[in-house]
Amino acid sequence: MVQEANDNNGRHYTAKDIQVLEGLEPVRKRPGMYIGSTGPKGLHHLVYEVVDNSIDEALAGICDTIKITIYDDDSVSVEDNGSGIPVEIHPQTGKSTVETVLTILHAGGKFNNSAYKVSGGLHGVGVSVVNALSEWLVAKVRRNGKEYMQRFERGISVSELEVIGNSDSTGTTIHFMPDKSIFETIEFSFETLEFRMREMAFLNKGIKIILNDKRNDILKEFHYEGGIKSFVEYINKNKTPIHKDVIYFESEKDSTIVELALQYTDGYTENIYTFANNINTIEGGTHLSGLRSAITRAINDYGRKYSFLKEKEENLSGEDVREGLTAVLSIKLPNPQFEGQTKSKLGNSETRGIVDSLIYDYLNNYLEENPKASKIILDKAVSAQRARDAARKARELTRRKSILDNTTLPGKLADCQSSDLSENEIYLVEGDSAGGSAKQGRDKKYQAILPLKGKIMNVEKARIDKVLGYEEIKAMITAFGTGIGSDFNIEKLRYGKIIIMTDADVDGAHIRTLLLTFFYRYMKELIEKGHIYIAQPPLYKVTKGKKEVYCYSDKELDDILNELGRTNYSIQRYKGLGEMNADQLFDTTMDPETRTLLRVQISDDINADEIFTTLMGDKVEPRREFIEENAKFVQNLDI
DSSP: OOOOOBOTTSOBOOGGGOBOOOOSTHHHHOHHHHHSOSSHHHHHHHHHHHHHHHHHHHHTTSOOEEEEEEOTTSOEEEEEOSSOOOOSBOTTTSSBHHHHHHHSTTOBGGGSTTTOSSOSGGGSOOHHHHHHTEEEEEEEEEETTEEEEEEEETTEEOSOOEEEEEOSSOEEEEEEEEOTTTOSOOOOOHHHHHHHHHHHHHHSTTOEEEEEETTTTEEEEEEOTTTHHHHHHHHTTTSOBSSSSOEEEEEEETTEEEEEEEEEBSSSSOEEEEEETTEEOTTOBHHHHHHHHHHHHHHHHHHHHTTSSOTTSOOOOHHHHTTTEEEEEEEEOSSOOEESTTSOEEOOHHHHHHHHHHHHHHHHHHHHHOHHHHHHHHHHHHHHHHHHHHHHHHHHHHHHTOSOOTTTSTTTOBOOSOOOTTTOEEEEEESHHHHHHHHHHSOTTTEEEEEEOSOOOOGGGSOHHHHTTOHHHHHHHHHHOOOOGGGOOGGGOOOSEEEEEOOSSHHHHHHHHHHHHHHHHHOHHHHHTTOEEEEOOOSEEEEETTEEEEESSHHHHHHHHHHHTTSSOEEEEOOOGGGSOHHHHIIIIIOTTTOOEEEOOOSOHHHHHHHHHHHHSSOHHHHHHHHHHHGGGOOOOOO
């Protein structure tokens, strides 16, 4: 007999709501198939999977507080005040529903829409995978006036579900220890969890998420009654909005809830973040297409009606109307279909039309009812259009030069012979001296060298027409072959690796930051597809007799000096690449057999945007605060 229980809304959520799809056996054999990797990303995914279950309870209106605790031993617990996992015997498995959910892959209430109308966890693999990949897991359930507990080890129950006391509340606590034999590391990053938990609190207004790190005695609480409106305010906190209020609306059509918050800034790049059922759809999808279409249509219609655009002038492009835009689009739908390489692109075809029509209608009314803000937005878009016209000429000039020869980049680019992206690479080298050494030392077959004169412009503070007027940037665009902005086409990329090689001093770090700002703002796909690298030249050369050793960090230097006995040695500190001859530069920094390259990756797009805005934007105060907060982490200081 199956005992039924009511949740906080009076809805029946019982063992019958749990559907069993398949067994758990494959998870430990191929963990990467289920959580993406066994590195840090996969490790943190374990926490997300458990939190997703609690968020689903919040979406159903039966949970408002989630507490995540990281313990000294790197175990983690996730506690919520939802309805609690059902404890009754499951009719299909003959085990308690708690044990069923935790030991059978894809056993859960998300596959039956009667239990959860909208689910974020549907994209995930379930708490059973967390159990399978944990050294141990303890589940505690508060339900029916009692508290239950069951313990598992590597996905197998080692105790029965037992009553351990009475409870006047409901909810679930999952406490787990990741398996050291599976993961490369079990050390959780507080910052990584902080970014994700803040994001989840923004996306689910009113929910309280508490993150407690007992290792470092840090406790943070995320609770935003404004939801994604607060999210846009947070993203823009170091930017300068051009209209005061965040434009916000929420509506529903055909069981799809569409929520949008947007605000224009005086910047030149767009920042649109889209979510479907709380999943960050970093590759966009049909909801993003609907949003873009609606914004472009609404602003053009308003511009035509009130003569911001003359009769013979062309329409504003999507690029024009999105310049300086910060927007968060969050939709909730019953049956999301995810596509793309990382399953982070929404594919539901009907969603585009729903999002387009709802947002167009809302924006149309907003522009009519707010003429002051509308004029500011239209003026910026028209200004962007004029800049785009000027930039088009510069782009066309750059495109005409895309077939390189000695007449296009005289004395700059030393090209390589290979056109095979799997092996060829281009070094962006600071200064003529280092550029000369790099050209002499390189392997001409697959290594190209492009020396850059001085510091490139700070593109954070410039529109694309100004960016394209800068010679060093034009040289890079021409060399890469991809074009820029709306003309960007990664299929035309001429080098598999683009390597930033600057001096190991403050000026070199500044040039590296300027280049990364350029790539992030105007060629982000090169970073996302793994084409941008940073060379790691040595900091020191230690000589003792005929023995020469290169050191790439202060710790490495200390270890070498201890190994050499700290007698009869000399140290050379390299402040510039030009201090090395061609052979030394190749051996230490360019030879694939011996060099160290760092691949540039975006682990958190919102945080990356905030850092570039802080470091390279107009506002001084956020930059000062950043420096004060991070000064203690400086390792190499030039005085």
